Amino acid sequence: MLIEQSKIKTIKYIRFIVALLLLLLVIGTWLIPVGWIAATSFKPRTSIFTVPPTLVFKPILNHYARALRFLGIVASIRNSLVIALTTTLITLLVAVPAGYAYARFRFKFREQLSFFTLFTQMAPPISLLIPFFVILHKLKMFDTYIGMITIHLTLLIPFSIWLMITYFQDLPHELEEAALIDGASPFTTFIYVMLPQVAGGIAVTGILAFIASWNEFLYASILTGRKVQTVPVAIFSFLTTEETLWGPFAATGTMIMIPVIIVVLIAQRHIIRGLTFGAIK
Amino acid sequence: MEQRVRISRQNGKTNYDDGESTTSPRHRGVKRERPRWTKQQEHFAWKMVSPSIAFLVIIFAFPLVYLLVTSTHQFDLTKPWKNAWIGFNNYFAILGDGRFWHSLQLTAFYTTATVFLQVIIGLGLALALSKVEIGRGIVRTAVLFSMVLSPVVTGLTWRTLLLTPRFGLLDYIAVQLGIGSHSWLGDPQLALLSVIAMHTWQWTPFAFLVFFAALAALPQEPLEAAKIDGAGARQCFWFITLPLLRPSIVIVIVIRTMIALRAFAAIFSATGGGPGTATEILNLYTYRASFTALNIGYGAALATVLLLITTGISFLFLRIRVSRR
Numbered sequence: 001m002l003i004e005q006s007k008i009k010t011i012k013y014i015r016f017i018v019a020l021l022l023l024l025l026v027i028g029t030w031l032i033p034v035g036w037i038a039a040t041s042f043k044p045r046t047s048i049f050t051v052p053p054t055l056v057f058k059p060i061l062n063h064y065a066r067a068l069r070f071l072g073i074v075a076s077i078r079n080s081l082v083i084a085l086t087t088t089l090i091t092l093l094v095a096v097p098a099g100y101a102y103a104r105f106r107f108k109f110r111e112q113l114s115f116f117t118l119f120t121q122m123a124p125p126i127s128l129l130i131p132f133f134v135i136l137h138k139l140k141m142f143d144t145y146i147g148m149i150t151i152h153l154t155l156l157i158p159f160s161i162w163l164m165i166t167y168f169q170d171l172p173h174e175l176e177e178a179a180l181i182d183g184a185s186p187f188t189t190f191i192y193v194m195l196p197q198v199a200g201g202i203a204v205t206g207i208l209a210f211i212a213s214w215n216e217f218l219y220a221s222i223l224t225g226r227k228v229q230t231v232p233v234a235i236f237s238f239l240t241t242e243e244t245l246w247g248p249f250a251a252t253g254t255m256i257m258i259p260v261i262i263v264v265l266i267a268q269r270h271i272i273r274g275l276t277f278g279a280i281k
Numbered sequence: 282m283e284q285r286v287r288i289s290r291q292n293g294k295t296n297y298d299d300g301e302s303t304t305s306p307r308h309r310g311v312k313r314e315r316p317r318w319t320k321q322q323e324h325f326a327w328k329m330v331s332p333s334i335a336f337l338v339i340i341f342a343f344p345l346v347y348l349l350v351t352s353t354h355q356f357d358l359t360k361p362w363k364n365a366w367i368g369f370n371n372y373f374a375i376l377g378d379g380r381f382w383h384s385l386q387l388t389a390f391y392t393t394a395t396v397f398l399q400v401i402i403g404l405g406l407a408l409a410l411s412k413v414e415i416g417r418g419i420v421r422t423a424v425l426f427s428m429v430l431s432p433v434v435t436g437l438t439w440r441t442l443l444l445t446p447r448f449g450l451l452d453y454i455a456v457q458l459g460i461g462s463h464s465w466l467g468d469p470q471l472a473l474l475s476v477i478a479m480h481t482w483q484w485t486p487f488a489f490l491v492f493f494a495a496l497a498a499l500p501q502e503p504l505e506a507a508k509i510d511g512a513g514a515r516q517c518f519w520f521i522t523l524p525l526l527r528p529s530i531v532i533v534i535v536i537r538t539m540i541a542l543r544a545f546a547a548i549f550s551a552t553g554g555g556p557g558t559a560t561e562i563l564n565l566y567t568y569r570a571s572f573t574a575l576n577i578g579y580g581a582a583l584a585t586v587l588l589l590i591t592t593g594i595s596f597l598f599l600r601i602r603v604s605r606r
Contacts, residue, residue, distance in 0.1 A: 019413045026406055027416075027423040030486060034426045036450055037438055049448050094336060097329035105326035113334055120341045122595040124543045126564050127588040130351060130571055130581050131344035154340050157333055186325040215431035217546040222572060232433040236550070239437060246441055253434045260429050268422050272490050275428060276536070 037257070041250035048246050063247035064255075067238075072226075073252055076234035082145060083230060084213040087152040091160050091209045094153075096202060099164025100190055104176070121158035125218050128154070136223055143225035151219050156209045163208070163274060167201030168194070204274040207263050214259065231256050352585045356578035364578075371582035381583070383558060384566040385590075387473070391562050392541045395480045399537055400530060402481065403488025408522075411496040421493070424486035432483070436550030439479050440466060466552050469559035476548050476560045483547065484540070488533045495529040496522075535598040542591045563587050 039055065040048055041064070047057035067073050101107070102114050132151055133142075141147035175197065179189040195202075217232040224230065231252065238249040264271060355367045375381050410420065427435070443451040444465040456462050465475045503521050512520070545564045548554070554561035554569060561569070567587055571580025 016413075019409065020415075022406070022409050023413055023416050023420060026410070026420055029482070030424045030427050033438060033443060033450075033482070034430065036442055037434070040442055051447060051453070053448070053450050053453050094333045098333040101326040101329035105322060105329075107323040107326040107330075110326075113330060116342075117333070117337065118599075119592060120337050122539060122592045123341075123345075123588055124545075124564060124591045126545060126567050127584040127591075128341070128344050128348065129568070130577055130584060131347040134351070134577075135344060135347065150340060153336065157336060161333060186322060190329075211429050215429075215433070217431070217433045217550075218568075232431050232546075235433060235437065239441065244441065249437065249441065253438065256431050256434055257426075260431075261426065264425055264429055265422065268425055271429075272421065272425065272494075276487065276491055276532075 034257070037250050037253045040246060041254045043247065043250075045247060063251040066245075067248040067251045067255075072229070073231070073234055073255075076229050076231045077255065079145075079224075079228045080214055080230040080232075083148050083152060083228070084210050086145070086149050087156060087213045088206050088210045090149070090153060091156045092202060092206055095157050095160035095205065096164050096195075096198075097190070098161045100168050100194060102161065103165045103168035117158050117161055120154065121162060125155060129219065129222055132219065133222055142223065143227045145228055148220065148224055148228055148230075151223060152213045152216060155216065155219075156212055159212070160205045160209055163205045164198070164201060167198045167205075171197050200270060201274075204267065204270045207267060207271060208274050211260055211263070214256075348581050348584060348588075351578060352581035354578045354581075356576075356581070358575035358577060367578075371579050372586075374579065375582055375586060380558060380561075380566060381563075381586075384561050384563045387560070388542070388562040388564075391473070391477060391480075391544075392538060394477050395484070395541050396534060396537045398477070398481045399485045399488045400533055402485050403533070404492050404526075404530070406485075406489050407492035407496055408518075411493065421490065424489060427483050428486055430483075432546035433550045435479065435483055436547040439475070439547075440551045444475060467556055469556055472552055472556055472559045476551060479547060479551060480541065480544060484537060487537065491529050491533050492526065495526055499525055531601070535601070538598055539591075539595045542594065563590070 042059040042061070043057045044060050044062075047054055098117075102110070102117075136142045136147045136151075139147075141150075171194065175193050176189055179193045184193070215232060216230070220230045220233050221236075224233065235249065235252045235256065238245040238252065352371055353366060353368055355363055355365050355370075357363060410417075439451075441449070443449045446452050446462045446464055449465075452462050452465065463471055466472045499522070503525070504517055507517050507521055543564070544562070545568070548560055548562065548565060549568070552560045554565040558566075563583075564587065567580055567583040570576055570583055574580075
């Protein structure tokens, strides 16, 4: 009996160790590549190209200085910020009311309209690249903030509407019923009763919209020129030349990651829910 | 409760005529005049959605029409003197285009392989880690980064820091494991596998997180009952855990397929579709035909075909999801 128990204990112990190792493996698999970019950005050139790859080096900031000084990265970071922030703001202004209406009201053509919104969400972005390219040129909006922001909105508005619908659907109907009995108009109810309740959802939608716009590459690569080039496009210039500028590339990559990583660390639980479209509560 | 839900579905989200139209037989079939209040609500809802609709019509529906019109034209920036309306000739050309069929095959393979791998690896890891008490928060945060990282940075990082022969981190690990150093993105077959591995790395966390949460929320009673009845671990998994997880698995497959079909930036920055056309999925072929070969008319036709395929599959999958629930 005693032997049996100690055996069970050993099995449990081994299982625990295996699980722990697996845990470390998972964390390593997904964290090391990200950390590697950051580490490389601080490495002297001689330490970047070593066999085996090394983590022992004297950290330097030369790559950041080089990236910021020579290749218009500062301007592209500013462009990315302007575009991402404006896009996020407009997206929320348009998508939050629409999400509320789809989630709570019945009105004419509701099914058709929500189908249309879903369709815009599913269309692969590249399919509209040609019309956007030609139309922006014709309207003289090529390589301008307003042009790029408008195009980014096509990506973000449908997505944000669908996300907001899931948040509004979670709220109890009693909220509106109570407001109705107190004589509040639908609009007052929306502003003063519903909005505070979905503040978290709005924040997550805003964060994800910001990340999507900040990271977007396809449209930015074709529809911007020198003037409003965004960082994801600018970062290419380090690697298209014959010379491989791994250092400045890693430095710029790290700068692209920083805002996203900060946001993720602050709001990780909520973001998981948003990323999975409410599949996880 | 059930009835109330039904009523509120019929009348939007209000139940002001509780017991009128549904409980009293006398009122059935009587055409009631719609109260002013309902109209007011409808007006309100319309005002709420109209900005988004107006916007999407201008910026989506109008360009879509433009795309369809362009696709029936010969519109080649390298031969502008030949531009003309040519009907469906671009589409006929697609049917005889070997490169198109090749890219279609690649898209099918790429999408199936990545989604399959994500589900299998995500499920495996979630099951293995579901019993571990410590470090759950750390794991959840750690796996999140690959999903929010800019796809361009991901693609370029794989191309340079991870997969470069001799100096790349993954290449070094491959050498240590006895696989040896390879030109991971230079060899056509390896390039496709590398790109699939990259996409899997990027998005397995999605599957993992969904399954991880689903497992934590699983009811314990069926499992306990099965154990009392003498079911083994394997039986418990196949006949209880897996069926209970089915809704999550379906959601993951649906959402991941939809996103895999839109994949562009990561592959583009890792291989650019090459070497040759080894990783040229439909998205990349459309891009190259339009903006590298500058044959806009043909590119528009390709884009239309791509649009039809992608939205068709997406709606099919959504329908499956709805009916399975």
